[in-house]
Amino acid sequence: ARTGDPEVVLGQGKRPEQVVTLLRTLHREHPDRAVLATRLAPEALDLVARELPQATVDDVARAAMLGPLPSPRGLVLVVAAGTSDAPVAAEAALSVAAHGAGVRRVDDVGVAGLHRLLAVRDELAAADALVVVAGMEGALPSVVGGLVGVPLVAVPSSIGYGASLGGVSALLGMLNSCAPGIGVVNIDNGYGAGVLAARIARQSAPRGTRAAPGAQP
Amino acid sequence: ARTGDPEVVLGQGKRPEQVVTLLRTLHREHPDRAVLATRLAPEALDLVARELPQATVDDVARAAMLGPLPSPRGLVLVVAAGTSDAPVAAEAALSVAAHGAGVRRVDDVGVAGLHRLLAVRDELAAADALVVVAGMEGALPSVVGGLVGVPLVAVPSSIGYGASLGGVSALLGMLNSCAPGIGVVNIDNGYGAGVLAARIARQSAPRGTRAAPGAQP
Amino acid sequence: ARTGDPEVVLGQGKRPEQVVTLLRTLHREHPDRAVLATRLAPEALDLVARELPQATVDDVARAAMLGPLPSPRGLVLVVAAGTSDAPVAAEAALSVAAHGAGVRRVDDVGVAGLHRLLAVRDELAAADALVVVAGMEGALPSVVGGLVGVPLVAVPSSIGYGASLGGVSALLGMLNSCAPGIGVVNIDNGYGAGVLAARIARQSAPRGTRAAPGAQP
Amino acid sequence: ARTGDPEVVLGQGKRPEQVVTLLRTLHREHPDRAVLATRLAPEALDLVARELPQATVDDVARAAMLGPLPSPRGLVLVVAAGTSDAPVAAEAALSVAAHGAGVRRVDDVGVAGLHRLLAVRDELAAADALVVVAGMEGALPSVVGGLVGVPLVAVPSSIGYGASLGGVSALLGMLNSCAPGIGVVNIDNGYGAGVLAARIARQSAPRGTRAAPGAQP
Amino acid sequence: ARTGDPEVVLGQGKRPEQVVTLLRTLHREHPDRAVLATRLAPEALDLVARELPQATVDDVARAAMLGPLPSPRGLVLVVAAGTSDAPVAAEAALSVAAHGAGVRRVDDVGVAGLHRLLAVRDELAAADALVVVAGMEGALPSVVGGLVGVPLVAVPSSIGYGASLGGVSALLGMLNSCAPGIGVVNIDNGYGAGVLAARIARQSAPRGTRAAPGAQP
Amino acid sequence: ARTGDPEVVLGQGKRPEQVVTLLRTLHREHPDRAVLATRLAPEALDLVARELPQATVDDVARAAMLGPLPSPRGLVLVVAAGTSDAPVAAEAALSVAAHGAGVRRVDDVGVAGLHRLLAVRDELAAADALVVVAGMEGALPSVVGGLVGVPLVAVPSSIGYGASLGGVSALLGMLNSCAPGIGVVNIDNGYGAGVLAARIARQSAPRGTRAAPGAQP
């Protein structure tokens, strides 16, 4: 990509052989960078594993990666509300790593069990950027955004049924968050969230060197 | 009403004189019960105040009441996320009282400021029923429903703009709550929520006399 | 769950072995309480039946339960409009039992055949809480709510086609009910309705000991 | 109109003088038939009353009529759920009369008060066609259609707020009715309903002369 | 059914054996009337054909019928825009016959080929009621309703793709028809349309005996 | 504009003085071309008339134009279904003229009165491009597109109420047209339709010089 980031193949709607060919070609053109493929069907994941043994294949994230990872700068925390949100969180984490930032996961801290979330508050506050994944009512970003002032990227997941409308309810919840400073990406788009969070984290000054907000120079 | 509850006039779409006449007539027919009028325009509130001086006129709730209140049984807590939710919360509180339960208000405990909510946790747990009003992403019922197991009626309010879609986003959030045991009413329908909560509270056994959940007899 | 209720596994999107493992683990941690799993695929129902022979597997409700039921307090009536609503009604009934209330079913009393509904009116009036399931236009809660003043939880079902929009029409019908005091849950969410109704019923005072509505003390 | 029916002016979006001119011109061209104008703003109703004193102006229906009514054949019953539905019911009744059928009104028989509806059951069964108007959840046509087998035209009204979505919820309810044989028209379209019902009624054989359904010849 | 009409089984969501059992039982209870089953899956159609050899199985209509047809009174014309609308038109035609009216089909007269429609204008005008089926933009009822003043029941079909939204576009087109006197049923609901049209046709006076519209007595 | 077309001011949301200033400035910069302003409020129309007496102010189109019209090439026919569509048709006609094509209007040829449309069929066939405006069900483009093979730009108008959803129903109808070769623009966007139709017409070869479709060279 022109922006200096890794090339990414959107696997959805592509045949397994197309995915393998694209990964191989892009890797040859950019041997010094990671090449990523997302939204891969099980058959594509299998074929990549067989044909490109040097690739990292992440079955949960439904994604594959080829080539060297950039050295990480800054830290992104990927926070997920429920266990069903794992695929989206994994795609986000992989994308963060491929785009040059460090990454840690915090799982199963949904808003109906606040104690688990409150227990990790300091960890949240210490990150350079947060990716927060939640389905159903999508309330987790509001609660996290009320706890810490770290740049936050919210990802609605399609987990739910009936009036969850395939993730639209979670999306609307996040867009209407009463906590400000939350950027929202498309439903299940862990990739897009990971890119934005990595860009923020890797350009961040180390914590110790930052002035306090509002401090006079 | 056949269910033994107070008669209620839906003021919306009625002329002020119609409202006054209906209140007067219903009060004459049922002098022993409260008669309620909701969703009144300012002109209707004014005319009721002038023509029916014995009526209680609640400008915030946009409602009016005539006749004796039933003696309260049980306790309903009406919880509101933001100050803009006050009209809906006031309508709910008035409706609870008119339907025979005790009522207390807890305001301004939105999910972006958890400490205020956590501070009233015991009060929430001690109620017989909760009415929880929230606009925008409508996340408050999920958080409250994760804290206490009290029967909870959620009211989405139309507060917000843009993608709040006139309260539809809050409504969807509440319907998709990851905390179970939440009954949702129409957008801004403090009245319906108050009726349901009052019915629950007034038939509840006093706290002390209840068996612990799951206790063997 | 922190609220003292049984642990519940949402089966949707989980592999059969995950469901079995979760049920087994939660049962071990809480041997004194019921553990419930809902929205199970046929394969999961089968595996649970094979691997956990002591579990109750309800094929209609698409749910399974492990561990002792709490002794029931109060009575919930689960009312269904049509035979196609049976899975949702069964999930609700199971959830009521798991959450500590007594439960009875009334089936096939849709609004296009009023005589069947009118025939059970006294039974409806004697319950401590009602769960009312209906698909298509979702009109049953309005009619029931006009007959009796019992706390009512309405469940829209996804039964229908075309403009039923997967249950959204029934959901909208219930939210706009002209009878007050109806709390609505998500489409097909028998579980959530059961939890709310059980909480209401089990805290209710025995019928004989309640004061008449509006009675002076 | 080519179909032999009265000419009708859709008043919405027309200036009062345009309405008067159109009524006058059409009346001159068809002095032997009624000419109808619907959806008139208050200013248009006033101007018609002043300029065309021989016109019938119906302020509730927001409509005006000029010229002789056809002699009525058959009977249409216009049934309305609530008092707020009166404008739509009045528009329907006027349109029935203008299109050559007899008409009677039955008001305030909403589904939350079944006894009033059951009291008029014989009257419903004796009509040649029914127009049933209801807002909010729009459940009345389902209930009526379950009681009698008379051809039924359902009109959703825009009465309601929040999730009533300007009448869309009532419309969806009627389209998904579990009682068959219900034709639905646009929200608030009393006129269209009146035309269809009048056409049905005026071509109906007198009750006494009809064979019983299913009778062998 | 209480309305004197045939019993009807909604096949959707029922297992083939359930359908067979229901048909058999209802036929035994009402040997003198037709019993209808609609929206049958291919497996159900097959099983009915095998188990109930005396039944009429209509593969296009995806429906089956058992028992004697009532003798037909009046005439319904079922008009379809395209060949893809055939299943819905067939369901409508079968339902008309089962509900006691005569029926004829007119196919492939979509609005993009007006000459075919204009060629059958007299046939349209001679019917007692029309059922008009169309998908995509759903414009056919408007054009037919502008040609003849016969009572018209419009059925949107789910034929189309993309912005046809599963038939919603056709439904909206029909509800907003600029020709008055059109009653609309649910998407693909040939059954409901057939019931309404049959009721209208079978109570109609023979053509020759009707007074001209507007004629003085 | 870079495309060689006139500059256009979108008046909506601009104050009257802003509109006047923009028209004046753009006219000064491009004295040899027309400058157009659309979607003007009545106050803006008045101010333009007072301040720029040399401007053409079209009250029906809610638009104003300044500077010399290009000499017209080719012919666009602007066809409107109903009289309420006049503002949109007028905006389209003005835009056609400003963009260098000849223009004629055909009004009041809605699909419920086919004879008027059939009467102008030859005129339709002789145009180089058609703009077809219709509200409510938006069926007119389908019927016109079935009659003639001329490039057709369809404009849904916001005329209607209830389920017309502010023009969305007409828009959907046009997008799903069963006649191919129809390009659709935004609701009420006479301007955009006029630009496209003018571009088509002005580049068209004179009728006499065109080869018949499909003719071998």
Place this chain on the structure above:
Amino acid sequence: ARTGDPEVVLGQGKRPEQVVTLLRTLHREHPDRAVLATRLAPEALDLVARELPQATVDDVARAAMLGPLPSPRGLVLVVAAGTSDAPVAAEAALSVAAHGAGVRRVDDVGVAGLHRLLAVRDELAAADALVVVAGMEGALPSVVGGLVGVPLVAVPSSIGYGASLGGVSALLGMLNSCAPGIGVVNIDNGYGAGVLAARIARQSAPRGTRAAPGAQP
């Protein structure tokens, strides 16, 4: 078709044998023109290839064609944003050819890589009509329409996930384009776009013979 264009079979919802029969019949009736079949399932594509060896079968376009192509007049450029849009672009290109215009393809010029689009600007400007296909946010037509004043037909594709809503987001983007003169067709409707573009191109005067826009005669 009455408009002089090739007959077209809409393959969707038809059985493979029906498609073959229709192609064969139409070809026999019109041996001098192309006959097209679109939206064919893989089975239909296979059967056509086997049964009609003289047919052109385009697997990417999911379409087949039989009979002689008309000789091309004018030039249509079919522009696609991404590789996933290829099926729609191929259907459009085939339809252009079948309707008598010349056609060229420009692929993979999405708005996130402007340099590729800017590189073909002269080619875009030289066409007689453009078909522009894009999924996801559907922004490509706006950018192209800002670069050149050529008549432009935009086709939203259903490529995307989550909030792309099956192509509705791309459709809305194109309808709201800030560049004027864009006609939009249904989602994935390459066929309809090809017909409109071919009609425009084949009636266009050769570039050299056209007057400059706005030139005085």
Place this chain on the structure above:
Amino acid sequence: ARTGDPEVVLGQGKRPEQVVTLLRTLHREHPDRAVLATRLAPEALDLVARELPQATVDDVARAAMLGPLPSPRGLVLVVAAGTSDAPVAAEAALSVAAHGAGVRRVDDVGVAGLHRLLAVRDELAAADALVVVAGMEGALPSVVGGLVGVPLVAVPSSIGYGASLGGVSALLGMLNSCAPGIGVVNIDNGYGAGVLAARIARQSAPRGTRAAPGAQP
């Protein structure tokens, strides 16, 4: 706010006096920080100007600010597509300043006039964060996101009409952007975008001190 940021008053739905009182109180409690009020009606802007002369009142942004601005760190560029987007861009710019980052505006660089956008490409690339405001089809963020890899916050504006659906089309466009790394906020929510962009910018290391993306340490 607990996050260390300025207190902000949401003016919408509050009376002018309430706004003044809230600003005054919050300023007294936090004299060392800025206090912001957004979405103010004209009357509120006037009253603030009169009652709080030391406040900055921004009529375009419909906002007011009281108290000292923090010293700016980092740089946010606020980019707007059209002149009508000015209020949202102004609200964003003010919010950036109040939250401690430097800010510059780039206006009128919509996608239909690429040359203006390409002319500022270096300026875009040099910012620490971008806020990109666009209405109608909302395509600008995709194009900007394809040009530079700077963290980007997209704000859909409600500018448009018809199918723009009050900003929903622009919102959907931004969520479906084919350029990754874009965080979206609610329609017209310049405030939320400003907060997120300021948080990103103020924690960024100075440009010169950052490692190139992907560089090995």
